[in-house]
Amino acid sequence: MYFKLSEEQELIRSNVHEFALKHIEPIAAEIDANSRYPAEIFEKLGELGMMGISYPAEYGGGGTEFLTTMIVTEELSRFCASTGFLHGYSFGLVGHPILTFGNEEQKKKWMPGLATGKFVGAFALTEPGAGTDVRAATSSAVKNGDSYILNGTKTFITNASLADVFVAFAYTDRSAGVKGMSCFLIPKGSPGLIVGEHFDKMGVRGSYTSEVVFKDCIVPADCLLGKEGDGFKIAMSALDVGRIGIAAMSTGIAQACLDESVRYSKERVQFNKPIASQQAIQWFIANMSTDVDAARFMYMYAAWLKDQGKPFSLAASKAKLFCSECAARHTTKAVQIQGGYGFMKGAKVERLYRDVKLAEIGEGTSEAQRMIIAGAALR
Ligand SMILES: Cc1cc2nc3c(=O)[nH]c(=O)nc-3n(C[C@H](O)[C@H](O)[C@H](O)COP(=O)(O)OP(=O)(O)OC[C@H]3O[C@@H](n4cnc5c(N)ncnc54)[C@H](O)[C@@H]3O)c2cc1C
Structure with a gap:
């Protein structure tokens, strides 16, 4: 076993982090409030090669592993769940079926536009x-x-x-x-x-x-x-890949909960000391931090299996189920840590609390994932 991302993957994660901090974080609340598709962000992501990073170079992609795409999805979701969701969706539910089942003409027609963010699917x-x-x-x-x-x-x-x-x-x-x-x-x-x-x-x-x-x-x-x-067959294959995207998106949301909870609990003073010094808050944060690691391992393992050409459908269902439910748990805790302030419109954790619900529903509900997982366990 080798628990390490490649240098390229680390670099891409850090570049996407910087990009998201600069271009997405400042507008994420406005995107949510106005229910606005951030076309300008997708244009930039396309220019940076992030919309097709793991598509083959012959179709305008970056030729990296699928795992790299998922790292990008996670990092985008940490700042804006809508952007991260759409990024993973584009790969799993549109690019993947065309690449896997399309003939040469279909791939040439659609893939370069999808890879550069010029086409939406x-x-x-x-x-x-x-x-x-x-x-x-x-x-x-x-x-x-x-x-x-x-x-x-x-x-x-x-x-x-x-x-x-x-x-x-x-x-x-x-x-x-x-x-x-x-x-x-x-x-x-x-x-x-x-x-x-x-x-x-x-x-x-x-x-x-x-x-x-x-x-x-x-x-x-x-x-x-x-x-x-x-x-x-095509629909199920696309959903298998899409579910890893939802798992990566959920991990980004859980990481954002951790980021917000650490920041807020150090700043907020009650009883003459930061609430971070209270054991009750520390336990929330310890659980969050542990689950973020577990969620990341789950989606990365499923993506790695796909990159190795091994069966990954069951791992994708497990990752989707675990990551979405753990992110949902921690959005509740992240609001709790911010008390009334977390309940107010405009608080990032309030947005995360609403955004995460899609992860338990879209691309197969939690119950659908349990049916798949139980079916495999009981076979
Ligand atoms: C924001 C959003 C975006 C979406 N985007 C797309 C998209 O781009 N393309 C697309 O095709 N779809 C899309 N969907 C649809 C999504 O995939 C479905 O909502 C999802 O699969 C659930 O279907 P449903 O809403 O009809 O719920 P239902 O299937 O009616 O389920 C209702 C409830 O019953 C449960 N349930 C159903 N059957 C069983 C069972 N056998 N055992 C136990 N529990 C069961 C479900 O888990 C759920 O809790 C989107 C949904 C949302 C909310």
Whole structure:
């Protein structure tokens, strides 16, 4: 075993840290308050190569390990959970399926734009009647000569209003069960592709989330990703990678709780001494610090397995479950440490407390992860 990041990874972490401190920290509260997508940040991250750092160089990426991407996601989330979430999402749910299942033409068309942050992607799987139960989807795609015609409604789709490309799922053969689900790369502006208003959300408000309707939406047949019937496999593969992203995002949030709790408890004086001198507060901080280390090991292990070409699906579920729940626990404690001040709008910990909830829901709820983990343990 070798518990050490490479020099390159340490350097990237420290560069992203400096970048986030300078460019993201000052606007993170405003992004949240105005529910604003930070386009200028993604433009800069694209210029710095951070949007495609682990994509192959031939598609405009940096050619590093996937773990490096996750380190970037963690560090961004420490300052702004919305930015970190969208960073991990772009890799796991958009870039990964195109790279893994796309043909050369599809990779050349979409990957360089994604790698440089010039293109935004969306992953459209969830439907009003099909959340955890993905198989219950009703969207359909019917082949018609050189095209497919899609009909159906997707909901809670991140980036829908910004997306240049949708990685979207629909049944081409309902009678075949999940083996009849297919995946399409749908370009923005396709006829019959309708994106709804942004939902108003509790947290991660710098990301846009909308309904997407396919109303006799026509796409060329070469938009099919993989083969007909590969859709469910592609969706699960993307979610496996996306879950490591949520775990890294959660670790960044937990680290931010620790940062804030250490800072505040040293500054806040009650009973003529900083509250950091009280054992009750020290125990909160000790638990936080321990869990941040554990969370980091969990997501890094899952990412490392992926980089080694080993099975990582179970490790991704465990990391997602552990990191999101531990971050949620510590946002509660971080608000507690700041008392009434932590409860006020504008307190960073108040934002973290709301942001973290998505991590227990998106890309498979905690209950869905427990189903996967228990299924493996009891096999
Ligand atoms: C901000 C945000 C962004 C999102 N972005 C995207 C996106 O870009 N693309 C996309 O496709 N989806 C997206 N989603 C959807 C997300 O993946 C779903 O919300 C999630 O999978 C849960 O589905 P659901 O909301 O329908 O809840 P449901 O599936 O209805 O679950 C409700 C509750 O029941 C529990 N439950 C369900 N089934 C079981 C069971 N068998 N055993 C035990 N408990 C169970 C769940 O864990 C949950 O607690 C997003 C969601 C949010 C909130």
